[in-house]
Amino acid sequence: MSYLNQQFDALLKYWPDEDKNIRTLRTNSFDQFNTIGFPTRRWEEWQFTDFSKFIKKQFRLSWADDLPNIPKSIPGLIPDLNFILIINGHYQSQLSALPDGVRVSTHLEDFNTDENIYTYGSSQNPFQVLNTAMMNSGVPIHIESNQIIEKPIQIIYLMTNLSEPLMNHPRFHYHIGENSQATIVEHYIGLSDQPYFVNSVSHATIGNNASFNHVRIQEETESASHIASTHYQLETDAQLNATHFSWGGELFRHDIQITFNGNGGDATLNGLCLTENHQHHDQHVTVDHQHDGCNSHQLFKYILGDKSSGVFNGKVIVRENTKQTDADQSNKNLLLSPDALMNANPQLEIYSEDVKCAHGSTTGQIDSEALFYMRSRGLTQRKATELIISGFAEEITKSITNENISDYINEKINQWLRSSNNDD
Numbered sequence: 001m002s003y004l005n006q007q008f009d010a011l012l013k014y015w016p017d018e019d020k021n022i023r024t025l026r027t028n029s030f031d032q033f034n035t036i037g038f039p040t041r042r043w044e045e046w047q048f049t050d051f052s053k054f055i056k057k058q059f060r061l062s063w064a065d066d067l068p069n070i071p072k073s074i075p076g077l078i079p080d081l082n083f084i085l086i087i088n089g090h091y092q093s094q095l096s097a098l099p100d101g102v103r104v105s106t107h108l109e110d111f112n113t114d115e116n117i118y119t120y121g122s123s124q125n126p127f128q129v130l131n132t133a134m135m136n137s138g139v140p141i142h143i144e145s146n147q148i149i150e151k152p153i154q155i156i157y158l159m160t161n162l163s164e165p166l167m168n169h170p171r172f173h174y175h176i177g178e179n180s181q182a183t184i185v186e187h188y189i190g191l192s193d194q195p196y197f198v199n200s201v202s203h204a205t206i207g208n209n210a211s212f213n214h215v216r217i218q219e220e221t222e223s224a225s226h227i228a229s230t231h232y233q234l235e236t237d238a239q240l241n242a243t244h245f246s247w248g249g250e251l252f253r254h255d256i257q258i259t260f261n262g263n264g265g266d267a268t269l270n271g272l273c274l275t276e277n278h279q280h281h282d283q284h285v286t287v288d289h290q291h292d293g294c295n296s297h298q299l300f301k302y303i304l305g306d307k308s309s310g311v312f313n314g315k316v317i318v319r320e321n322t323k324q325t326d327a328d329q330s331n332k333n334l335l336l337s338p339d340a341l342m343n344a345n346p347q348l349e350i351y352s353e354d355v356k357c358a359h360g361s362t363t364g365q366i367d368s369e370a371l372f373y374m375r376s377r378g379l380t381q382r383k384a385t386e387l388i389i390s391g392f393a394e395e396i397t398k399s400i401t402n403e404n405i406s407d408y409i410n411e412k413i414n415q416w417l418r419s420s421n422n423d424d
Helices: 002-014 020-036 107-113 126-134 368-376 381-397 403-419
Strands: 082-087 102-104 140-143 153-160 166-168 171-176 181-191 196-206 211-219 224-234 239-246 251-260 266-275 280-289 295-304 309-318 325-335 341-350 355-365
Touching (some): 002 020, 002 126, 020 107, 107 140, 126 224, 153 196, 171 211, 211 224, 211 403, 224 239, 224 266, 266 280, 280 325, 309 325, 309 355, 341 355, 368 381
Parallel strands (some): 181 211, 196 224, 211 239, 224 251, 251 280, 266 295, 325 355
Antiparallel strands (some): 102 140
């Protein structure tokens, strides 16, 4: 991992006047990462995914010279949304548009306000530790209290025109003030055949009686590796509606954590993964019920083709002495090929009696009777298959209430279906 040491030293030289507290945070985190290293298959929570490529392949950080000309047409831009644009790790403030009641701050300001955000949950995740050490992009976003932000905010994180393998470590913090409502689309797009590595961390603090809609879209190129950590902290009576989509990247690992910090919180978390060829998508979810009267609902679906593989590990924890917890977790997987592989492990840890909890997982192929019925009505094998898969995915996509976002997602799913290797 000598290239990481070289790049870390270069980062410190690139920002010689950085605040000493941030510098200490970086160096302590990098020392911690060097102690634990990248995960191996011997680690229980990481056993189904091979991360050796990060040792064998060398990536360098993106510098100012890696900012290409701004494209006239911004890829992935969804109509009628506010947006923030970041290209190859470089924030384009002059092109970004934000409404009243929303502001972008620096990481230094965020750190001085609450330094715990930068170490939250990092003890179990070496990639998050690496992000803290080498964070070189991303922004904190603040929604002021008592604000209803009607138009969603889209963050476009674009990797394009790469001349050699690059890596970026973006950091996003979402502060949703009490009694406020906001929707943020966190959108990663790749347009390069060069291998690259995105290692992102996102942290959302949802204030008392606030409502946060979060849509996360990962559509990197198949040459990319995308590692992510997303944390949601819900205060009293806070509401979360999060939907995560992924269909890009050769390697994708996403750790998601929801923590209820007050009574009466409600969280809905849905996800859809589309994989083909040799893609591997691995998601681990932990929902921690620490307070009374909180509800959580999870539904994750995978559609796997060719020789692709997936992992879903979901854990719900209900702490001792909590009351009136309602939690359900479901994972459903559709295999389009006999060579596709899925590993699923839903878990419940319940330490209280006043609970209502359920979990389950199913994995199977396309229903042959449904396929026969549709073909008997004159549909081709491909069209019948597409309709069945679309129906399977619809349970996730229908949770998107904004029409423009929903149209974008559905068109991308249709494109994926049209390009998949189904027989006519």
